[in-house]
Amino acid sequence: MNPTKDTAGNAPEADKAKERASKNPGKRAGENNNMPLAEYAALNIADIRSALVAGDLSALDLALAAQAALEHLDEQVHAFVQPTFELAQTTANEIDSHNVRATGLAGVPIAFKDNMNQQGTRTTCASKMLANYQSTYTATCVGRALAAGALPMGKLNMDEFAFGSSTETSAFGPTCNPWDIRRVPGGSSGGSAAAVASGMVPVALGSDTGGSIRQPAAFCGVVGFKPTYGTVSRYGVVAFGSSLDQVGPFGRSVACVAATMDAICGRDALDCTSQDVSFSYEQAAHAGTEQGIKGLRVGVVSGYLDLPGVHPEVIAALQGAITRLQQLGAYIQEIELPNAKAALSAYYVIGPCEAFSNLSRFDSVRYGYRRAGADNLGEQYELSRSAGFGAETIRRIMLGSYLLSSGVYDTYYYPAQQVRTLITQDYERAFEQVDVLLTPVSPRTAFEFGEIADPTQMYLSDIFTIPINIAGNGGLSLPVGLGEESKLPVAVQIIGPQFKDFNIMRVAAALEATYDIQRLAPLVQEEHRRTAALRPGEKSAAPRPDAESKPKAHHDDTPAAHDTRLDKTAGEVQ
Amino acid sequence: MDTEHTYLDETDIRGIATYARIGLSDAEVASMTTDLNNIIESLRPITEYDLQGVRPTFHPIAGLANVMREDVLKPGFTRDEALANAPDVLDGQFKIPPILGGESA
């Protein structure tokens, strides 16, 4: 594969949108709601800002266009578990009635991984356990995105409680990869990646505990960024591994991701581990495209490409990126990370231990799925938890319960945290020598549904992303085109020193500018060709019921039929 | 992955499940035993390190310490909000089955 030779891009669509927008001066809110799908799908944040400022588009136009895009595309993709069109329109009307400024995320359609609390929505974590759980408060990251003017289009599918790398463990059925619907979008934030890749929203939020933003971003060909641990508040995001979890954005471009970061990052009094951020992600990205990266030092990890199971397309992508970076004037240097090989083991100790504890609160006392018919509380715990949680979730809880038990703690948990120190020191030493590291994201491209059944094999798909969560650094997944044979997106990962995410932004923006690659999945073009313009509710002769009140089968509250655990549901209370 | 290494037998698995308050069928116990043994085997690198004198990293942000808030009231839930998601409610409280009920044996 040659990543430099990309398939025809559809960037010109964005130009068309601008062109078209400029031809329609003085358009009022809601009048411009028949935007062609491909045009809407190609908009990035900069386009939205200029169109809003020029008055060519209103926030409501964008909310309606996004709604229409969802209605057209999500039946195939199933990225959303709960659209929130009314909320989006209400927000849009508020933005339109106030004088919109071309900053923040004003008028930018956004969607949130369904482990993020948002008042007025259910927050299900794609689990039967929380299928009917109504958020009683709003997560800080969601609140900040909304305060910046983003339009909330809905909640996104994920692996149940973020345990997984394929979105196959969702109790509501899997999300499909927009590039090939027989394939997984990656996970656990598969819904977020697929929603952006299919053009339904320009940005989405996800969370990353071991690669859950970066791997699906790579599988779906969008930009995905896990900031340094502590950069975005975790308050209100249902916890998986508290010392590993970090919220981050997906976007159509590095600039989109950077603008979203500026809106959501920074110290939050409600999260003791959150930190102040003293720079602008957007400016850092801007510096990359404007000033370049001449003289920057890029580290390449020795031995990474020789690891078993790394696909030739992944190797080719990385080598192509190295060549481009050199052409941009960066120095390439080989770096040793001797302890990275133990990261996977450390992760599968620390993650499940924290998860076991974090998921103990799901006991069907204050909220959550309750199985009726228990004679006593202990029975109710066991019945409700075994029926409410899926197989992978139960596996992680069991593992954590074992690893924390007395005696075992000293064999695994404590040493894992010591190994974490060694891994962190590896990165500290590396970043004394280089400004960023360049690695693969995933050893391979998107796999087919059911292709990986063995959990330990599935865990291997995160070998390049997990060490970054262990060390707490930031990492960005940058799409670099399609694999020559697979025709599936391939990506590289750019890793920076702790709390110096601006290095990542700068290099990512500079490197991105050298590619002219297809941003949107072919699905969008196909759908675009089928439908001339986007009007909500006009897709078929029989308009589907309002998605918010009566979701379709795969959006439904009740977990999808292919969850075999559902056989146990007789007699449930909720 | 090989299953030569047996760390846990089915009795262990049942004990772990009881602690984690997860009910497992016999078939689930069997497959869980295989899965967990495989996963635990994959954790071996952790046990093979010489870690003498290495301090653990429980919190990934170096130097983070003493994060506290002032003792100031903040509005919380109304009672209705607090109980909104409860599976069962009585007299403004969360209702649960008896702690010791139904123990026939």
Next chain:
Amino acid sequence: MKNLETVLRDWEAVIGLEVHTELTTLTTKMFCGCKIEYGAEPNTHVCPVCLGMPGALPQPNKAAIQSIVLAGLAVGCTIEKRSMFYRKNYFYPDMSKNFQITQGPVAFCMRGGLDLEVVGAAAKERGHREQTRPLTGGAQGYLTHIGITRIHMEEDAGKMVHKGGESGRISGADYSLLDYNRCGTPLIELVTEPDLRTPEEARLFLQKLRQIFLALRISNCSMEQGSLRCDGNVSLRRRGTNALGTKTELKNMNSFKNLHDGLTYEICRQAEVLEGGGRVVQETRHWEPSTRRTISMRVKETADDYRLFPEPDLAPYDLSDEFIAGVRALLPELPDERRERYLRDYDLPLHDANILAYDVDLADFYDAALQTSAKEKSTPTQQLAKQLAKLLINEVLAYLNAHNLTLAQTALSPENLAGLAGLTLSGALSSKQAKAVFAQTVTNGDSPQEIVDKLGFKQVSDVEELTAVARDILTRFPDKVREYRAGKTGLIGFFVGQAMQATAGQANPVLLNETFTGLLNE
């Protein structure tokens, strides 16, 4: 079953206490901004954090950390600068997250201790006085040191009530109800070394700890409301041996009396088991005051394996010298020091000093009263200090007990009490008048001088006037005069009483006494 005295002749009881104290004087909970309030409507002081809603994270209350450091300093602990919060994982429905945030091997406060003074009847329980010291001044009793292992910071659980079946019992209940208002209340747990040897020592230790915590004003320490709770560990060993026996853990000793009685019962029960050739089972036992016995808890407590691990959502602690010094500066005078001062500076009787110094509200009031008289005069004289103490103990305490009130619930001010003490001391008021003035100022807050003026109280100290009254009385009771002169000198009280009646209590009784004595001995 043998009685305690008999048992302790052959056996040595080894007792340790775990004392939980809620920091009730804080405004908000340990990890969220919800109000701490006893007795509020159920589930009205809750939020995502203390209700354990998905995604909520804890934010520690700085004032709680200050309080525990203050407690540690007051009981001689080393303040550990570096410590962490841990999660203690076990399922119990009153704990909203199914883990409790507590501390691990290193607590904020480690290795302290208190000297315990055991006097009077309480001392009789301990026949063997090894490892004790005599009291100074030859008082009856002994002094013993009780080591404190640690004090750690944690959060309280919610409240659960069991309904149906036997009234409020966990067994046989039909269902249970949960109120999370208390969930997340800051709780400090103090663990003693197994240094206590008698139920009286345990009771006195808890009492002393309570007096200290009240003096620190970190808690209302109400055993009734559950803001002060105490569990005990008891084991027995034969006198003269050192190995520790198997211990039982005793719960539900929610009053000082219950603590004493529960431990007494358990010591005697264990002795009976051991003397009968049996073995003490390590278990948790519940003290039942109604049947006056301890019973093995039927509730299968979760295994001891709590899956403890460092709380990743909270930053570790690395307390600065400034922080600790800042807390040290807040340390008030402790009860022992206060008593010393009262004895040394004011020469109060030991009895009075004990009563005042160990009740922080009374002592603060006393000091404030002394202060106001110091402002008005020069320095408070020992005479005034003693008079104030007497008034506080005889009048004020009696009043409070009779009406079941606290000082704060009365209108009495330190200024007014000092004023009253001054008036009585100068002889301007008779004791009967003083009582009348007190009865008014304690309810209406008027100054004693105002009350004196209003009531027209004026002590008659004019000798001529008093002599006239006295002569009049003597002429009215010639028989009594004769009896007096025949040697029945006790009748002087009768004459004074008559004169007081005649003057409506306004005569100066001291002068009156002198006058009568003079006239009768003429």
